[in-house]
Amino acid sequence: MISVLFVCLGNICRSPMAEAVLRSKIVQRGLSEKIKVDSAGTGDWHVGSVPHEGTRKLLDNWRISYEGMTARQVDSRDFSDFDYMVAMDDSNVDNLRKVPGGEEATIIKFMDLLPDEQLREVPDPYFTGNFEEVYRLIDSGCDVLLDRIVREKL
Structure with missing residues (x-):
């Protein structure tokens, strides 16, 4: 199984949004048995928290599930997993x-x-409030990443 980990600062805005979006795209392409996705933060401030309200609201609008997602911090096992x-x-x-x-x-x-x-970085909507811009970038980037995974690994 191929695995993807999205990483941001607190794991409540950008990386869980990317996790949810890529999971949705994987399901749409019938690749659920071949690719797993997770997300984590480099900081520990929000460990155990659900995604930010702005992320949840946006994902709800697009009917993308974030069920069961809670923030966690990156650890050394992630580099091998x-x-x-x-x-x-x-x-x-x-x-x-x-x-x-x-x-x-x-x-x-x-x-x-x-x-x-x-833009050369995905802006942090925790500070900017612009969840729509982040979604646009993540939606496009997840398409590119999924195509790359299929081309390179499947």
Whole structure:
């Protein structure tokens, strides 16, 4: 089974949104038995919390499930458990590199999936409030990532 871990700062806005969106796309393509998805944060402030209200509201509008999702923090096992580690911004990449096992890990910066976008990091809607912009980026980037996984691994 191929595995993807999305990583952001607190694991309540961007990475759970990406987890839910990619899961939905995997189901639509009939790949549920071949790809698993999770998300985690580099910080521990929200461990055990459900996704942010803004993320939940947006996912509800798109009828995308986030059932059972709660925030957790990245740990060193993630580097061996996941084939793709996808970080939302440069700070997340830097923080992942500091986790034991992260020094040599292959980490994808999410916006590298969308080279035609001007933004080079997925903005944190916890601070900006712009969940719609983040959803647009995540929706497009998850399509690219899923196509890449199918091409490279399936």
